[in-house]
Amino acid sequence: MKPSTLISLVFASLALLPAVAQSAPPGTEPLAVTGQIVLAGQPAQFRVWHLPVSSFPQLPEAVQAQLLHRGCQIPQTFQAHGPENVIHASFERPGSSDWAVLCAAQGTVSLLVFFASNPTQSFVLAAAPETERLQVHDASGVLGFNWGIDPAPPARVHEAQAGLPHRPPPPDHDALADSFIDRKTIYHFYAKSAWIVLDMPD
Secondary structure (H helix, E strand, O other): OOOEEEEEEEEEOOOOOHHHHOOOOOOOOOEEEEEEEEEOOEEEEEEEEEEEHHHOOOOOHHHHHHHHHHOOEEEEOOOOOOOOOEEEEOOOOOOOOEEEEEEEEOOEEEEEEEOOOOOOOEEEEEEEEHHHOEEEOOOOOOEEEOEEEEEEOHHHHHHHOOOOOOOOOOOOOOEEEEEEOOOOEEEEEEEOOEEEEOOOOO
């Protein structure tokens, strides 16, 4: 089901994601983004945890600068027990040192990739209103964020393609696993100077 018609969006800094906030240095505390949408004709509450870019000091300075310029915060899935949705892998080629980030800014979440060869440029692989990436996940009925990203090494990609009638050999570098929790995973792969979505079994 697709959420629609944003009624309100309230930023509240009093409620903190416990596993992240317990020892968070000043300026890196999570922020609870709360509000209400209409879902299937009924009002539904949501709560999404955001982390500031400063929560990810491992990011190269050039990438941090790009994220701060965009006004990014990093949305956390309802399953999060620590900082997530900032990943490091070899996306451009074997052995490269690249980054992918989910950036929440002005109500939209974008999937950005930065190559070490040019960290001031980003690829936008997907984007959607944050309120379209919500789902019920516990008995409270409060909606949580369901979009997560992970590195997909060649072995993981090869395993995921096991059901294809003509299974290709493993790729020579990492893909990017782009997932809706408990639903579908898309594998983005960079080859021949372009991003493609890898074929997967139905």
